[in-house]
Amino acid sequence: MLTQDQNTLLVQTGPDTPMGRLFRRYWIPALLAEELPEPDCAPVRVKLLGEQLIAFRDTQGRLGLLDEFCSHRTASLYFGRNEDCGLRCAYHGWKYDVEGNCVDMPSEPEDSKFKSRIKQKAYPCVERGGVIWTYMGPPELKPELPELEWAMLGDGHRFVSKRLQETNYLQAMEGGIDSSHVSFAHRFNLDDDPMHSGTEGNKYLKADTRPKFEVAESNGGLVIGARRNASEEEYYWRITQWIMPWYTIIPPFGTHNPLGGHAWVP
Structure with a gap:
């Protein structure tokens, strides 16, 4: 349980907040690539x-986030209007390129050079793994692009989706690493869920409601083991990863091979 001050600090x-500054040091999954399917x-x-930002794909296929x-x-x-390598405001027609330059x-007046003085806030974007990523921190501290395993796979070997969850990210992330719940x-839906049905682990999850947690630090976060009783001589373990700053990986069930995970992006 957190105090109110601790909760405010973290969420x-x-x-200009401590967590905001921290999160801006990472490449952030901003939206699905399919949401910007083609130039203009x-x-x-x-x-x-x-x-509050606007994403667009310009005439040359470049990505902008303004x-x-x-x-x-x-x-x-x-x-x-997304046209001719820029996003044009519908009010007076000021037009910005993907770097936020007013073009x-x-x-x-035709001889005015005022546009050269205008810079719209803009963040760099990269497409990888079916996701458009952005970096919102100081340019001189920009890290390497993310190399999470799913992001490096070909289109036929992954499925990426997005949802809006109306909680703060910390509540959601805590649920993602909580095997007890x-x-x-x-x-009541473990046996009907295609990802869980027919697996022996279901009976252990239902029978032992008091898992014992063990946590080990890793280079990028934490490895969390939840141990349940399986028999008089055996335990049933489920291992969950938490990776900085907001990724959780859910272990597969039985012979169901897909490995699932979440990016809990505020």
């Missing part, structure tokens, strides 16, 4: 770490 992720497609709203609100009159760029101001929250 606030805006730009419709822009997409993205909210990350308390910031502050949602135009630097001019704060109209939402969600309603802008056109149709409402200004499975005995209660999931006990």
Whole structure:
């Protein structure tokens, strides 16, 4: 259990918060690549770490992630036109490239150089593993691209999906590494779930509701073992990984080979 001050420290992720600064040191899964399926497609709203942003794929296929609100009159760029290598605001036509440079101001005199002074907040993006990743931290501290195993596999060897869960990320992540709750929250659908059905482990999860936890540190996070009684001479172990800053990996059940996991992105 956390105190109110500890909870506030851990769950606030805006730009000027301790956790916000930490999370901005990592490449962040921002959206699915399929949400920006082709050049000049419709822009997409993205909210990350308390910031309201707009993602788009320009005419050349380059990815951009900009502050949602135009630097001019704060109209939402969600309603802008994605055209000719830039996102154009629908209000006065100010146009931004993927780096946030203002490349056109149709409402200004032709000889005006004002556009060269305007910079919309922008974050670099990379597509890998069916996901568009962004880095929101100081450019000089940008790390190598993520090499999580699923992100390095070919399209035919992974399935990636996205959902919105209306909790804070810490509540969700804690549930992802908590084997104890499975005995209660999931006990009535374990036998019907295609990923769990027909596995011997189900009976241990239902029978022993008091798993013993053992935790070991790893180079990138924690390895968490939950031990249940299987017989007088055997234990049933389930091993879960937690990887900085918000990844959890769920062990497979029985002969079901797929390995599942989550990225709990605030």
